[in-house]
Every structure is written in structure tokens, then in C-alpha cells.
Amino acid sequence: MASGRFRKLVALFAALAIIASACGGGDGDSAATDDSGGSSAEDTSTGTDTGSEEEAEDIGADDSADGSEIESADAVTEIPVGGTLRFGMQTEAGSLNPTNTGLNRGPIMVATAIFDTLVVVDAEGQWHNNMTESWTPSDDFSSWDVKLRDGIEFSDGLPFNADAVIKTIEAFLADPLTSLVFKPAFDPENPIEKIDDMSFRINAMGPNAAMPLYFAEQLGMVGSPAWLDAAAENPELDQEPIGAGPFVLQERSQDSSTILVRNENWWRDDVEVYLDAIEFFPVPQPGTRANQLIVGDLDVIHGTASLMILPLRGADEDILRVEDNSGEEFFFAMNAQVAPFDDIRVRKAATHLFPKQDYEEFVNQGASLLADSLFSPESPWHDPSIQQEHDMPELAAPLIAEYCAEVPDSCTDGKVNMEYQYDTNLSNDTIFDLVSDAMSDHFNITVQSIPNDVHIQEVIFGQYNFASWRYHGFSDPDVDTAFLTCSTIGALSINWSRNCNEERDALIVAQRQTQDFDERYAIWQELQANLRDSYQYVLATHTNWTVGAGANVGGLCDAVSPEGASLPCQTRGVPRLDQVFLQN
Amino acid sequence: MRFVVRSLLQLVLVLFAVTFVAFGALNYLGDPLFNILGPIALEESGPEYAEVRAEARAQFHLDDPFPVRYGRWVGDMLTGDFGRSYSNQVTVRSILADKLPVTVVLMVYAQVIAIAVSVPWALWTASRAYRFGDKASTVVSFTMLGIPVFALTVLLFWLFAIRWQIFPTRYEDETIGQRLTSLFLPAVALATPLIATYQRLLRTDLISTLQEDFISVARAKGLPKWYILFRHALRPSLFSLLTVFGIQVASLIGGSLVVERQFQIPGIGFEVVEAIFRDDFPVVLAVVVVVSVAFVAVNVLVDLIYTFLDPRVDFNG
Numbered sequence: 001m002a003s004g005r006f007r008k009l010v011a012l013f014a015a016l017a018i019i020a021s022a023c024g025g026g027d028g029d030s031a032a033t034d035d036s037g038g039s040s041a042e043d044t045s046t047g048t049d050t051g052s053e054e055e056a057e058d059i060g061a062d063d064s065a066d067g068s069e070i071e072s073a074d075a076v077t078e079i080p081v082g083g084t085l086r087f088g089m090q091t092e093a094g095s096l097n098p099t100n101t102g103l104n105r106g107p108i109m110v111a112t113a114i115f116d117t118l119v120v121v122d123a124e125g126q127w128h129n130n131m132t133e134s135w136t137p138s139d140d141f142s143s144w145d146v147k148l149r150d151g152i153e154f155s156d157g158l159p160f161n162a163d164a165v166i167k168t169i170e171a172f173l174a175d176p177l178t179s180l181v182f183k184p185a186f187d188p189e190n191p192i193e194k195i196d197d198m199s200f201r202i203n204a205m206g207p208n209a210a211m212p213l214y215f216a217e218q219l220g221m222v223g224s225p226a227w228l229d230a231a232a233e234n235p236e237l238d239q240e241p242i243g244a245g246p247f248v249l250q251e252r253s254q255d256s257s258t259i260l261v262r263n264e265n266w267w268r269d270d271v272e273v274y275l276d277a278i279e280f281f282p283v284p285q286p287g288t289r290a291n292q293l294i295v296g297d298l299d300v301i302h303g304t305a306s307l308m309i310l311p312l313r314g315a316d317e318d319i320l321r322v323e324d325n326s327g328e329e330f331f332f333a334m335n336a337q338v339a340p341f342d343d344i345r346v347r348k349a350a351t352h353l354f355p356k357q358d359y360e361e362f363v364n365q366g367a368s369l370l371a372d373s374l375f376s377p378e379s380p381w382h383d384p385s386i387q388q389e390h391d392m393p394e395l396a397a398p399l400i401a402e403y404c405a406e407v408p409d410s411c412t413d414g415k416v417n418m419e420y421q422y423d424t425n426l427s428n429d430t431i432f433d434l435v436s437d438a439m440s441d442h443f444n445i446t447v448q449s450i451p452n453d454v455h456i457q458e459v460i461f462g463q464y465n466f467a468s469w470r471y472h473g474f475s476d477p478d479v480d481t482a483f484l485t486c487s488t489i490g491a492l493s494i495n496w497s498r499n500c501n502e503e504r505d506a507l508i509v510a511q512r513q514t515q516d517f518d519e520r521y522a523i524w525q526e527l528q529a530n531l532r533d534s535y536q537y538v539l540a541t542h543t544n545w546t547v548g549a550g551a552n553v554g555g556l557c558d559a560v561s562p563e564g565a566s567l568p569c570q571t572r573g574v575p576r577l578d579q580v581f582l583q584n
Numbered sequence: 585m586r587f588v589v590r591s592l593l594q595l596v597l598v599l600f601a602v603t604f605v606a607f608g609a610l611n612y613l614g615d616p617l618f619n620i621l622g623p624i625a626l627e628e629s630g631p632e633y634a635e636v637r638a639e640a641r642a643q644f645h646l647d648d649p650f651p652v653r654y655g656r657w658v659g660d661m662l663t664g665d666f667g668r669s670y671s672n673q674v675t676v677r678s679i680l681a682d683k684l685p686v687t688v689v690l691m692v693y694a695q696v697i698a699i700a701v702s703v704p705w706a707l708w709t710a711s712r713a714y715r716f717g718d719k720a721s722t723v724v725s726f727t728m729l730g731i732p733v734f735a736l737t738v739l740l741f742w743l744f745a746i747r748w749q750i751f752p753t754r755y756e757d758e759t760i761g762q763r764l765t766s767l768f769l770p771a772v773a774l775a776t777p778l779i780a781t782y783q784r785l786l787r788t789d790l791i792s793t794l795q796e797d798f799i800s801v802a803r804a805k806g807l808p809k810w811y812i813l814f815r816h817a818l819r820p821s822l823f824s825l826l827t828v829f830g831i832q833v834a835s836l837i838g839g840s841l842v843v844e845r846q847f848q849i850p851g852i853g854f855e856v857v858e859a860i861f862r863d864d865f866p867v868v869l870a871v872v873v874v875v876s877v878a879f880v881a882v883n884v885l886v887d888l889i890y891t892f893l894d895p896r897v898d899f900n901g
Contacts, residue, residue, distance in 0.1 A: 092858075094671040094672045094862070095672060176624050176633060176636075177622065177624075234673075235672075235673035236668070236672075236673045236674050236675070238672065238673065239672055239673075239674060253682050253850060254671070254672050254674070255850065255854060255855060255858050256682070256683075256850030256854075257850070281754065281848065283754075283848060288753070288846075288848070291745075291746045291753060292753045292754055294746075295745070295746060295749050295753055296749075297752050297753045297754050298754070424861070451861040451862055451863070452861075454863070457622055461626065490630075491630050492624075492630075
């Protein structure tokens with residue numbers, strides 16, 4: 001009798017297993033792609049060479065289960081057209097209107113596919129014309145005459161012309177938040193003026209040899225004038241952007257998915273868009289994102305967390321992984337305008353206490369390069385002599401004692417009172433535990449774990465003491481200087497640490513007036529030393545933006561500019577998707 | 585009729601209490617203007633934004649007294665106007681229309697699984713009360729009750745979606761089959777504590793019913809055991825289960841906050857978590873209202889089913 005029951009139970013489990021297996025989606029990928037990019041670019045730009053590097057690794061690309069040789073993307077004679085790419089993004093956007101919101105890397109990728117950009121940047125950091133035909137600077141680089149490419153239309157049929165570009169840039173500069181980043185680069189009286197239907201002039205705030213690079217991302221995204229007008233009246237239309245990019249928005253449900261379909265009238269006639277559609281999913285948990293790629297429920301993902309990068313490195317599937325350590329630093333900004341970090345002794349003490357070794361061991365785990373300056377060792381701007389002291393609690397103790405003796409109001413029980421602010425997520429929680437533990441002998445720490453958008457707002461307003469932050473890292477460092485100058489400190493400030501240094505300002509102006517790399521490098525060496533000695537950031541890592549793609553994805557590194565320059569597989573987590581294709 | 589009127593009054597009272605507390609809390613915990621405008625809502629951002637601030641205050645009636653604002657919000661809500669999301673300016677009604685059906689399907693799915701498993705299980709254990717199978721079932725059901733939904737969610741996700749890849753790791757909705765497959769694990773995670781709860785309650789009531797005289801008569805008439813269980817014992821034993829069934833709607837919604845996030849299900853649970861993180865109060869308020877209405881409505885429905893199960897029950901009496 002008992003054995004009969006047992007047989008029934010086994011039969012039940014077997015039946016359930018069969019049903020479950022039939023319902024589940026197997027991962028039947030067999031083909032792999034070996035994407036290789038980085039062929040030398042045709043030099044049509046006036047940009048400087050910053051040589052950002054990427055590491056593309058096709059794990060196990062030469063192995064296949066059946067022993068057959070796996071073709072590389074280059075060897076595929078006929079690229080398959082069609083299919084829907086499923087992309088797992090790190091973050092979602094509230095708005096997809098680039099003129100009125102600070103887009104982070106996930107949304108900027110969606111926006112790039114919809115709008116395209118005026119210029120593009122190659123793997124060496126040089127800019128190239130994209131939707132523009134030429135950029136002609138004045139003798140002193142204080143103004144640039146820009147000619148637009150003919151024959152481009154927005155997906156609503158309106159012409160792409162100087163009026164459209166001027167309208168977009170004016171909208172950027174009129175927005176109280178987005179203008180914070182870009183406004184300092186422009187002449188406040190007359191930032192842009194029309195020359196003719198297809199040409200306009202940009203007037204810079206003083207000489208600016210790197211001006212075209214400003215238009216390689218968000219500022220270079222031009223919206224249809226009709227859509228911009230409509231969105232100004234009805235903010236709901238910020239969710240339905242219209243541009244002239246390779247893809248057109250079909251459907252969007254915030255926090256759920258954003259579906260783009262191929263723009264059949266894309267202006268590029270030298271290349272074909274292979275995908276029928278792209279579906280973007282916000283997947284905030286990095287581990288989940290990695291797992292969804294590995295099991296084949298997503299085709300491409302991007303992100304920066306070690307919880308995503310390390311599983312991809314360890315994946316035994318044919319996962320293409322492209323790592324980019326060249327951009328963005330993860331650091332802790334210290335507000336130099338508010339006690340206690342208005343005192344350099346406290347900033348020095350916090351820097352000395354930073355447990356970089358433990359951070360590497362327990363948080364980073366080799367996922368990213370540790371940072372001592374704003375430039376990673378892969379950057380040509382890197383100066384190996386610039387080092388930031390860390391793991392030196394013995395140096396912190398006398399500084400704190402001296403400070404508390406002088407400013408007892410900011411201390412309790414011989415420790416400095418401070419607030420540690422970060423945006424809520426699992427990685428930042430772990431980092432907080434580690435850093436606060438290392439600092440707790442000398443600081444009374446109040447934690448403020450808040451949503452990302454509130455965190456950004458409070459840092460911009462200077463409503464913080466010590467905040468985890470990630471910024472800088474553009475291919476040319478001049479584009480990032482707005483975050484370092486005295487002129488950008490105000491009620492709303494993008495000089496995050498609100499640290500004004502006139503000597504630094506003079507150096508920034510000096511490097512902007514020349515295109516000679518050696519001359520600029522020498523100035524940037526001084527700038528890096530200046531930054532180190534002002535103790536405004538506790539630097540942790542050079543962010544490793546990693547893009548992972550399944551074996552069924554090809555063409556990730558095949559994008560080229562209209563002038564034939566090879567474009568990088570990704571730029572800080574943003575791959576260009578117009579040349580991507582799916583293999584069965 | 586009296587029962588319907590009383591139920592409606594109950595609904596109005598619950599809604600008033602819930603919305604008043606929620607509206608008050610969300611208006612006084614933080615600055616609504618900041619949530620709408622961001623940093624430029626603050627005076628410190630400078631006089632150049634004073635006009636924008638004044639316009640927003642007028643548009644959202646932020647200078648009106650609290651009761652007036654509450655009254656206006658309730659009036660709008662009654663016409664189906666929940667306002668717009670602070671985050672993306674989309675109407676909250678369209679967000680609800682988009683997300684709510686997914687969550688409803690998930691909850692119904694969980695309840696179906698819970699009933700489908702717990703009722704036969706309870707019948708089986710009640711018919712073998714205090715024997716080995718029943719005692720083993722007690723251990724299993726208490727284990728199921730003891731595992732928190734969030735832990736079970738992660739465990740199921742890792743085992744069945746990642747490790748064995750039997751189920752997808754994310755929600756797919758192109759076909760009904762895909763929906764049911766991708767919602768299966770989340771539904772099981774939600775249903776597991778329900779299965780144990782329902783099984784325990786029904787088993788106890790069944791054991792009690794099986795000792796009634798009319799069951800002895802049925803046995804004496806030589807009716808088959810399964811017939812007695814289904815035809816005579818089950819119906820009068822369902823009261824406790826039904827009561828808990830109604831109450832569990834609230835816990836299912838609570839569980840959906842965790843489950844939907846883990847499985848990336850674009851339902852109301854996922855949305856409300858994101859809305860809370862973004863201080864998107866119109867969305868949070870609308871969800872509170874919907875959940876309250878659903879809770880009261882389901883419990884009224886449960887009361888009506890009592891009268892079907894036992895005609896002696898008369899709520900009008």
C-alpha cells in the first residue's frame with residue numbers, strides 16, 4: 001500500500017515536471033559573435049586624442065557544444081534582418097525629452113536611438129560629423145559655424161534644419177536644470193544664431209577648442225520642432241519623443257518597457273538598420289540583469305555594479321562582454337561650503353580614512369579600476385604621480401582632534417558630526433556599511449539613504465555633507481570642467497563639492513585655448529595636483545561600464561560614422577544600436 | 585437591500601478614513617511643491633524661479649487649506665480623475681489602466697492555485713485526521729507558513745528561473761500562455777502561505793463537521809466516503825476559509841510589492857514601490873484608493889457568498 005502511494009507521488013512529480021518543462025523557455029542559442037571594433041578612424045575632426053580604451057572579450061567564442069567553428073560577425077556574409085532586441089537597462093527615465101531632463105545612461109541610450117546626435121566620438125575620443133557637415137571655428141575658437149547635413153527629416157516628416165537645432169538648444173538653455181550643465185559653455189547674451197536655413201553659429205563663453213564634443217550626447221539630440229512645441233504645452237508628450245534617429249518610439253510604459261521600431265526613413269543611406277525593434281526594460285537589480293542575460297531572457301544589458309560584471313566574467317555561456325573603464329569616476333563629494341567639510345582638515349581626515357583596500361576586497365572585487373585621479377590608467381591624461389592617500393587612520397586622528405578643539409559645535413564626544421548621503425540601492429548600502437565603519441572612530445555619521453532623483457537634487461542644492469557620486473569621464477576633459485569651476489557654484493551648483501579655487505579656474509581657461517595635446521597635458525597635470533591637494537573628492541573607482549550581449553547578438557561594435565570612422569562598441573554603457581543584428 | 589446599503593456605507597466610511605489619512609500623510613510628509621518642481625521649488629534657488637513656483641502653487645491649489653484640497657481631490661477622484669504623475673506627467677488613470685490588470689491576474693492566479701491545492705489537501709488530511717499523513721501535512725503546512733514571501737520569491741526565482749531555467753526570469757505577455765508561464769512562479773510565491781492557511785482552517789472545520797449527526801446518517805446510509813466529503817461536509821466547512829479568503833486580499837497586495845519587483849512584473853505593486861521612491865504622491869494615493877475599494881468589495885462579496893453557502897445566514901435580519 002505504501003509503495004503504491006509512493007508510485008503515485010513519483011508519477012505526480014513527473015507529470016508536474018513535464019508540464020513545467022513544456023512551459024519554460026529553453027535557451028537554444030548556438031551561434032556566437034566575435035565583434036571587433038576599433039579600426040583606425042579617418043581623421044576628419046579637430047578634436048584631441050584622448051584614447052579611451054575598451055576591453056572586448058568574447059568568452060568562449062571559439063568553443064561550441066557541437067565542436068563547429070563559430071563564425072565571427074565579420075565573417076557573416078549575409079546579416080540577418082529583423083527581430084526584436086531585448087535590452088536590460090540599469091535605470092529608467094521620468095522623461096525622454098532631452099531638453100528638460102538630465103538623462104542618465106539608460107535613457108540616453110534610448111534617446112540616442114530616437115534622436116541621433118549632431119556629432120559622434122570615435123574610440124580614440126575624436127569627434128566626427130554625424131548630422132552635421134562641417135564645424136568651422138573662429139581663429140580663437142570663441143565661435144563655431146556649423147553646417148547641417150542636407151536631406152534629413154524627422155520621423156514626423158518635418159525638415160531637419162537650423163531652425164530646429166536652434167529651437168532645441170534654446171530649449172536646453174531655458175530649462176533651469178539641464179541648462180546648469182551646458183549653460184557655462186555658451187555666451188549668455190547670444191549663445192546661438194542662425195546663418196541660413198542649414199547653418200548656424202555657436203558663440204562660446206570664451207575660447208573653446210573642444211566645443212563640438214559638447215554635441216556628441218544629450219546636447220546634440222535635436223527634436224522635431226512640432227513635438228517640442230507640443231511637449232511644452234503638454235508634458236505628457238515628453239514620453240513620446242520625435243527625432244531623426246534610426247529608431248522611432250512605438251510604445252512606452254514607464255518602469256515597464258519602451259519599444260522602438262526601425263525608422264524606415266532614417267537619413268543614413270550608407271548603412272542599413274537590421275533590427276525590426278528594440279524593447280528596453282529597466283532592470284534595477286544588477287544581479288538579476290546579469291542572470292537574465294545569461295539564461296537568454298535578455299539579449300543585451302549594461303551596468304556598472306560588480307554584482308553584474310562579475311557574473312558576466314564568470315559566465316560559461318558565449319557572452320560577449322565589453323568593458324569600458326575610461327569614463328566616470330565613482331567618488332565621495334564633500335561639501336566645502338558647509339560645516340564640517342568646509343574645513344580642509346576634515347576633508348583630509350575623511351580621505352585618509354577611506355578604506356580603499358577593503359573597498360577593493362569586499363565591494364569592487366576587481367570589477368573596476370581603483371581611482372587616484374579623474375583619469376584612469378587607460379587615459380592619455382593620466383598622471384601616475386597623482387596619488388590619493390587612503391587607509392591611513394593614524395593621519396586622521398590628529399586632524400580631527402585639532403578640528404574638534406577649534407570647532408566644538410560640529411563635534412560630539414571628540415568625533416565630527418556628519419551626514420552621509422547616498423541613493424538607495426544594494427551596492428550603495430554595502431559601500432555605506434564599509435565606509436561608515438572605517439570612519440566611525442572619528443565621525444558620528446547620520447545616514448541619509450534617499451531616492452536617486454532626490455539625491456541628485458540635494459547635491460545640486462548643496463544640501464549634503466558627504467555624498468556618494470559619479471561623474472566626469474567625458475572623452476575630452478574640457479567638457480567636464482563645468483563641474484570644477486567657481487562660476488558654476490550658486491544656489492544650484494554643478495560644482496558638486498562647491499569648492500572654488502581661482503588658480504584652478506585659470507588653468508582651465510588656459511587648457512581651453514589650445515589644441516596641442518602636450519601643452520594641454522602639462523596643464524592637466526597641474527590641474528590634477530590642484531584637485532588632489534584641495535581634497536574635494538574621496539576617489540573610489542573609475543567606473544567600469546560593462547555591456548554584455550548574448551551569443552545571438554552581432555554588430556555591437558560595427559557602427560561607423562557617415563565619414564567612415566569606426567565608433568566604439570559602447571561609450572560609458574551606451575552602445576549604438578543601429579548596426580546591431582540578431583542571429584537565430 | 586438593507587445589506588447592500590450597509591455595505592455601501594461601510595465602503596464610504598473605509599474610503600473616507602483611508603484617503604483622509606493617506607492624503608494628509610502624503611501632504612504633510614514633505615513639500616508637495618518640491619515633488620512637483622524639484623529644486624527650483626525652494627526659495628534658495630533664487631527669485632528667477634518665483635514665477636514658476638507661483639504658477640505651480642496656483643495650478644495645484646497648494647495655497648488652499650487642507651480640507652479644501654482634500655475635498656477637491658475626492659471630487660476629482662469620484663469622476664475618475666486621479667491627477668497626473670509628478671514623475672512623468674502621465675495621467676494616473678492611464679497608469680492604473682496599464683498596470684492594474686497585470687496585478688489582478690497575478691492575484692487571481694495565486695488564489696486559484698491556493699484553492700486548487702489547499703481544498704483537496706484539507707479534504708485528504710481531514711479524512712485521515714491524526715494519522716501519519718495528517719501529522720506530516722501539519723509539518724509541511726507550518727513550514728510553508730513560516731517561509732516569508734520575500735525569501736520564497738528569491739528562492740523560487742533562483743532555482744526555477746536561473747538554475748534550472750524552467751520558467752522565464754521576466755514577465756512576458758505576448759500570448760496568454762506566456763503570461764501564465766511567466767506569472768506561475770510569482771503566483772506560487774504568493775500562494776504558498778495562502779495554501780497553508782486555507783488548508784489548516786478547512787481541515788479543522790472539516791474535522792468538526794465530520795463529527796456532526798448528519799454525517800453519521802450519511803455514513804449509515806452507506807454513501808461513499810468521497811461523496812460524503814464533497815457533497816455533505818465541504819460546504820458547511822467553508823465559512824472560515826471564505827472569511828480568510830477576503831482578508832487575504834490585503835496580504836496578497838502586500839506580497840505583490842516584493843514579488844513583482846523580483847520578477848520584473850509591470851503591475852501595480854512594482855509601480856507603487858517606484859512611486860514611493862520618487863515621491864510620486866498622486867500614484868501612491870490612487871493605489872491606496874484602489875486597494876481599499878478592492879478590499880471592501882471582496883469582503884462584501886464574501887458576505888454574499890455566506891448566504892449562498894448557508895441560506896440560514898440573513899444579513900438583513
